[in-house]
Ligand SMILES: Cc1ncc(C[n+]2csc(CCOP(=O)(O)OP(=O)(O)O)c2C)c(N)n1
């Protein structure tokens with residue numbers, strides 16, 4: 001893949017009047033934003049037919065910085081708003097940019113139901129194990145023992161594996177990478193954007209300020225080294241015993257299938273309704 | 282355009298059904314909801330009709346999602362509605378505020394039942410008046426309509442869509458379980474007989490750049506819907522005229538919220554609708570809204586027969602509230618009675634409006650029954 005310069009991508013897609021971003025130095029959100037814009041650029045998608053949707057959190061501020069139609073909604077509800085946008089105008093392609101707390105805690109119910117319906121949306125999920133915007137409380141993705149301001153002695157609950165949850169709920173495409181896996185990441189987003197139905201690409205993303213500081217990893221490089229240590233590629237994980245996988249996070253492409261998306265299902269439903277009422281043959 | 286129900290003639294239908302049909306005639310093509318008594322029949326009617334008119338009807342996972350979906354649909358260009366009852370309405374409050382802040386036209390129906398909590402699911406009440414007006418957080422302004430007959434349920438629904446589109450605002454319709462389930466004769470007009478208002482769209486690129494400005498001086502910015510190439514950013518955070526978040530500047534917040542107030546209050550004469558019944562020479566005024574108005578009309582007749590110069594003021598619009606009008610009324614009459622199916626919500630507004638110029642007395646009734654005309658008349662006679 002030919003990589004355009006970051007400046008070119010920035011000038012083409014960011015709103016200059018909204019810069020600088022609110023993101024802290026070393027934050028991974030900017031990298032994932034860049035991956036997403038590169039994927040859009042590579043696919044030559046029409047900027048005017050894409051709507052970015054988000055909830056609340058640092059990750060959710062992304063739609064404000066990109067020069068697209070965007071809806072920055074309430075905490076956790078992005079996918080419910082997206083359902084209305086997509087069904088009201090199926091020509092629009094929807095990217096939901098969400099945090100792990102946003103998607104899996106307050107938004108958990110909307111997430112599983114959007115997946116169940118196979119809502120046509122691409123979710124780009126920033127997993128930083130924490131609530132960045134509110135200053136480092138534990139997120140439902142936090143591995144046991146990780147610290148947050150609301151679990152100062154280390155998380156005692158079990159974490160959610162959002163990617164696995166998405167696979168089980170019926171998503172068409174699910175992948176997980178760290179921000180370090182940029183080529184795989186961009187390729188996954190490209191795949192996701194081209195598919196019908198629900199697609200999700202999760203990124204383990206460094207949050208040195210709210211998360212790292214509290215877990216003895218003050219800088220992005222330290223966090224990335226930790227991600228490298230705790231992640232296991234899917235192929236390798238398949239050969240490992242459950243005990244060996246304890247505390248590890250599997251990365252890779254988990255599912256790639258083509259179940260019909262919600263828009264197509266609803267269009268068929270309209271035809272069925274008209275036929276049943278004798279309005280159409 | 283073919284309609285899945287008869288138009289240009291009368292039909293004998295429930296209040297819920299009337300609301301669904303009116304919504305479709307007003308141009309609603311997106312409905313999202315979650316079942317709850319006594320509003321479920323609105324959803325069921327929409328589910329039946331929407332696919333036939335190429336609209337969307339979808340059952341969401343809860344009421345939070347339902348109102349979220351209709352806001353999304355509205356930004357994608359559709360006229361959109363949801364319907365619920367007390368508990369569901371409570372869940373919608375955060376996103377109702379979002380619709381106020383982002384100036385999204387939507388219609389939310391609340392068929393009131395007894396509360397608090399799950400209360401009396403199948404019984405009517407008027408306990409959500411304050412929730413409708415002040416339920417969401419922060420300073421905000423929206424429109425609340427309150428029908429009392431099935432015909433009004435139909436007519437006010439059309440009006441709700443028109444007001445929502447015209448003023449880029451959420452409009453709440455407050456009905457109740459009695460109205461939801463009662464059947465009455467309703468005239469369902471031909472589409473040509475109905476005045477349908479469409480939202481103002483940007484007339485130029487310049488206007489589209491100010492999705493939260495005031496280019497026409499009426500407080501209502503044209504709405505650049507998604508997918509037209511305007512690249513609009515919409516946020517529930519305090520934002521400037523361009524839609525950019527500006528959360529730490531007091532002037533920006535004040536300018537935005539005051540305009541959201543102004544665009545409604547400057548047009549309150551057009552928005553507020555009321556009916557007077559034998560009020561010109563009245564010495565005693567009864568002020569009502571919604572279902573109780575029906576008993577009150579009868580009560581006025583009974584009182585007149587008994588020689589009491591009574592009159593009725595029926596509020597079709599509960600919010601914005603015409604405090605000045607109530608004050609004028611209070612100057613004219615000796616006493617105002619407010620029968621309502623709660624322990625005093627409209628009463629607070631009327632008392633504030635009366636401003637001490639007349640005594641205001643609450644005739645409260647809770648438990649799930651509408652006041653009988655005699656109950657009201659007897660309280661007035663004393
Ligand atoms: C209803 C509601 N509850 C709580 C909040 C406060 N809040 C703002 S952002 C946030 C968490 C964000 O965490 P996450 O989704 O993981 O995103 P991040 O900031 O880490 O990118 C919370 C709890 C809110 N805005 N709304």
Ligand code: SF4
Pocket residue numbers: 022023024026027028029058059128132133206207208209210211
């Ligand atoms: S708090 Fe964390 S997630 Fe938020 S901007 Fe800073 S580094 Fe990024």
